[in-house]
Amino acid sequence: xxxxxxxxxxxxxxxxxxxxxxxxxxxxxxxxxxxxxxxxxxxxxxxxxxxxxxxxxxxxxxxxxxxxxxxxxxxxxxxxxxxxxxxxxxxxxxxxxxxxxxxxxxxxxxxxxxxxxxxxxxxxxxxxxxxxxxxxxxxxxxxxxxxxxxxxxxxxxxxxxxxxxxxxxxxxxxxxxxxxxxxxxxxxxxxxxxxxxxxxxxxxxxxxxxxxxxxxxxxxxxxxxxxxxxxxxxxxxxxxxxxxxxxxxxxxxxxxxxxxxxxxxxxxxxxxxxxxxxxxxx
Amino acid sequence: xxxxxxxxxxxxxxxxxxxxxxxxxxxxxxxxxxxxxxxxxxxxxxxxxxxxxxxxxxxxxxxxxxxxxxxxxxxxxxxxxxxxxxxxxxxxxxxxxxxxxxxxxxxxxxxxxxxxxxxxxxxxxxxxxxxxxxxxxxxxxxxxxxxxxxxxxxxxxxxxxxxxxxxxxxxxxxxxxxxxxxxxxxxxxxxxxxxxxxxxxxxxxxxxxxxxxxxxxxxxxxxxxxxxxxxxxxxxxxxxxxxxxxxxxxxxxxxxxxxxxxxxxxxxxxxxxxxxxxxxxxxxxxxxxxxxxxxxxxxxxxxxxxxxxxxxxxxxxxxxxxxxxxxxxxxxxxxxxxxxxxxxxxxxxxxxxxxxxxxxxxxxxxxxxxxxxxxxxxxxxxxxxxxxxxxxxxxxxxxxxxxxxxxxxxxxxxxxxxxxxxxxxxxxxxxxxxxxxxxxxxxxxxxxxxxxxxxxxxxxxxx
Numbered sequence: 001x002x003x004x005x006x007x008x009x010x011x012x013x014x015x016x017x018x019x020x021x022x023x024x025x026x027x028x029x030x031x032x033x034x035x036x037x038x039x040x041x042x043x044x045x046x047x048x049x050x051x052x053x054x055x056x057x058x059x060x061x062x063x064x065x066x067x068x069x070x071x072x073x074x075x076x077x078x079x080x081x082x083x084x085x086x087x088x089x090x091x092x093x094x095x096x097x098x099x100x101x102x103x104x105x106x107x108x109x110x111x112x113x114x115x116x117x118x119x120x121x122x123x124x125x126x127x128x129x130x131x132x133x134x135x136x137x138x139x140x141x142x143x144x145x146x147x148x149x150x151x152x153x154x155x156x157x158x159x160x161x162x163x164x165x166x167x168x169x170x171x172x173x174x175x176x177x178x179x180x181x182x183x184x185x186x187x188x189x190x191x192x193x194x195x196x197x198x199x200x201x202x203x204x205x206x207x208x209x210x211x212x213x214x215x216x217x218x219x220x221x222x223x224x225x226x227x228x229x230x231x232x233x234x235x236x237x238x239x240x241x242x243x244x245x246x247x248x249x250x251x252x253x254x255x256x257x258x259x260x261x262x263x264x265x266x267x268x269x270x271x272x273x274x275x276x277x278x279x280x281x282x
Numbered sequence: 283x284x285x286x287x288x289x290x291x292x293x294x295x296x297x298x299x300x301x302x303x304x305x306x307x308x309x310x311x312x313x314x315x316x317x318x319x320x321x322x323x324x325x326x327x328x329x330x331x332x333x334x335x336x337x338x339x340x341x342x343x344x345x346x347x348x349x350x351x352x353x354x355x356x357x358x359x360x361x362x363x364x365x366x367x368x369x370x371x372x373x374x375x376x377x378x379x380x381x382x383x384x385x386x387x388x389x390x391x392x393x394x395x396x397x398x399x400x401x402x403x404x405x406x407x408x409x410x411x412x413x414x415x416x417x418x419x420x421x422x423x424x425x426x427x428x429x430x431x432x433x434x435x436x437x438x439x440x441x442x443x444x445x446x447x448x449x450x451x452x453x454x455x456x457x458x459x460x461x462x463x464x465x466x467x468x469x470x471x472x473x474x475x476x477x478x479x480x481x482x483x484x485x486x487x488x489x490x491x492x493x494x495x496x497x498x499x500x501x502x503x504x505x506x507x508x509x510x511x512x513x514x515x516x517x518x519x520x521x522x523x524x525x526x527x528x529x530x531x532x533x534x535x536x537x538x539x540x541x542x543x544x545x546x547x548x549x550x551x552x553x554x555x556x557x558x559x560x561x562x563x564x565x566x567x568x569x570x571x572x573x574x575x576x577x578x579x580x581x582x583x584x585x586x587x588x589x590x591x592x593x594x595x596x597x598x599x600x601x602x603x604x605x606x607x608x609x610x611x612x613x614x615x616x617x618x619x620x621x622x623x624x625x626x627x628x629x630x631x632x633x634x635x636x637x638x639x640x641x642x643x644x645x646x647x648x649x650x651x652x653x654x655x656x657x658x659x660x661x662x663x664x665x666x667x668x669x670x671x672x673x674x675x676x677x678x679x680x681x682x683x684x685x686x687x688x689x690x691x692x693x694x695x696x697x698x699x700x701x702x703x704x705x706x707x708x709x710x711x712x713x714x715x716x717x718x719x720x721x722x723x724x725x726x727x728x729x730x731x732x733x734x735x736x737x738x739x740x741x742x743x744x745x
Binding site (some may be wrong): 251263267 | 326341453454455463491492493494497498500502519520521523525529530531532533535538539542543547548551554555556558559560628630632679
């Protein structure tokens with residue numbers, strides 16, 4: 001069992017948890033992920049490691065409540081424990097040797113983009129963070145991202161923070177203005193990462209993305225997380241989760257990510273009804 | 283006098299039309315009376331050819347004698363002397379190629395039903411028996427076992443019986459490896475696997491789940507933590523695909539994923555959250571036992587038609603005859619001498635059909651089987667909404683690539699010395715599919731057993 005030491009709401013649908021997992025904390029690197037299971041009947045879901053503290057023996061995860069498993073996870077509080085917590089899985093990110101990077105986060109993806117920016121920035125690279133959210137109220141980690149970058153560009157789909165537009169709009173503007181990026185890191189929804197890669201391809205800028213597909217074991221056994229990269233089949237769990245974004249077949253990845261979306265919607269809905277019912281009876 | 287009936291005493295089983303709709307065990311096992319009747323067919327040959335066919339050397343005629351005398355518990359303990367997982371082996375061993383193949387009764391009629399009798403003794407023990415006599419004095423030496431499949435559990439059980447403190451590290455949340463995630467409930471109930479694992483635990487074997495060795499701890503760190511030897515039984519867990527167009531479509535599964543969702547993650551049960559597609563028309567590609575497991579699982583999930591697509595002829599199929607027979611009885615269709623060339627999708631990227639080509643058999647290849655050759659222009663399509671690729675697995679490279687000095691061959695299998703199971707790294711031993719590539723439960727157990735003996739010799743020589 002893995003005790004939850006800290007739980008913090010970041011916005012309406014996103015939560016940060018600090019989990020005690022000393023062995024994983026000792027080995028974790030940016031870009032790797034864990035797999036967790038909340039209860040005996042539960043699914044195994046992968047979550048990218050948002051932060052870790054080797055001395056304290058903790059691993060930080062940030063999740064967005066999207067389905068039943070994240071709803072279940074969100075029922076747990078400080079002092080409760082997560083049943084299974086496995087990692088660190090996947091390969092660490094390789095961000096060495098870059099001088100001038102744009103780190104792009106979309107929504108919950110900012111939770112993972114932020115530590116990447118921090119690493120690059122600490123290493124002396126010039127870092128622009130471009131973070132996109134649907135609306136102002138959903139903005140997370142603003143202070144942290146500001147501290148980990150030379151310039152922070154916060155974009156909202158609805159313009160509620162005064163900067164209307166997608167992350168690609170800001171990225172394009174910066175590139176055209178001569179930002180001179182030698183690396184783009186993009187982490188967020190698949191459609192966003194695809195749009196970023198389509199743009200950077202035109203300018204010939206190396207772009208690293210982090211995939212978070214459906215998986216079970218996370219060790220290469222099930223093959224459920226496979227994707228096509230440069231025409232070859234790759235497993236996100238052991239060959240990734242970072243890939244050269246311009247090589248990834250996003251259309252396929254998007255279709256595969258929706259394999260169970262109908263069932264997931266139904267299952268989350270039923271669970272929400274049950275929670276409401278329980279709250280009423282309590 | 284032995285019973286000279288040329289036929290094996292039949293084992294009761296669920297009727298095909300009933301069992302193809304549930305996940306309960308197909309074969310129901312002998313009653314005491316049936317077991318005694320079958321046990322009476324054993325000739326008790328002096329040279330015991332059956333024992334020679336068993337990778338773990340079970341004292342077969344001895345345990346059969348106990349059953350004939352009405353002492354099922356005694357039979358169990360005889361089996362348990364050399365076999366850590368009797369209830370598993372009685373169900374999934376390919377006895378027809380091992381002990382029963384050597385049975386003298388098989389020359390005229392059926393061999394003695396050794397597997398069925400082993401299962402009977404193990405099941406009797408689970409219901410009525412006791413485990414206590416397996417407590418042994420600890421010798422103060424620690425051994426780490428990586429992987430809790432048949433090889434790892436056997437190695438752990440044998441070492442614990444010799445007095446070693448054994449810790450088994452398992453990557454998944456449940457111990458058992460392929461016995462848990464791979465072999466279906468209807469062939470090997472998970473409760474039975476759990477009972478065998480619990481019995482090892484009572485024997486003093488420690489099992490740590492959620493531990494991916496090579497990631498959370500390296501083999502070097504295991505040594506630093508005081509383990510004097512390390513056994514690697516990580517299996518052949520990397521699914522192969524055919525590299526044909528369409529394998530990225532929604533509805534294409536590896537057999538590993540399909541079976542893991544159902545077996546380990548219990549997608550067939552309402553009370554579990556695991557999603558799985560409920561396809562109507564399924565093609566399962568391959569010809570091994572895993573192919574049969576996937577095909578029969580698809581039927582039980584409610585598929586209307588399930589076709590096995592195999593590139594060679596029925597005679598060349600590596601699956602056990604019994605499994606093929608069961609699959610046919612349940613209504614699985616077989617397309618022999620057929621090979622997929624492309625999977626077609628619909629406008630939503632979901633599987634719509636699988637295009638295959640007819641094959642003919644040519645000259646024998648390196649495996650000794652006649653090589654299948656495509657017949658130009660013979661393409662045909664099967665309308666399906668799901669394809670399961672059950673064409674084998676490669677050894678998982680995870681631990682190998684994270685461990686210095688551990689050599690592997692060109693197929694990715696860990697190199698060991700025959701019989702001793704020593705790897706190229708001192709103090710590290712390996713067996714099972716990680717060494718052989720995909721094989722059987724009992725061969726993995728045999729390897730685990732040999733490794734336990736070598737580890738014991740190694741640690742004694744050192745201390």
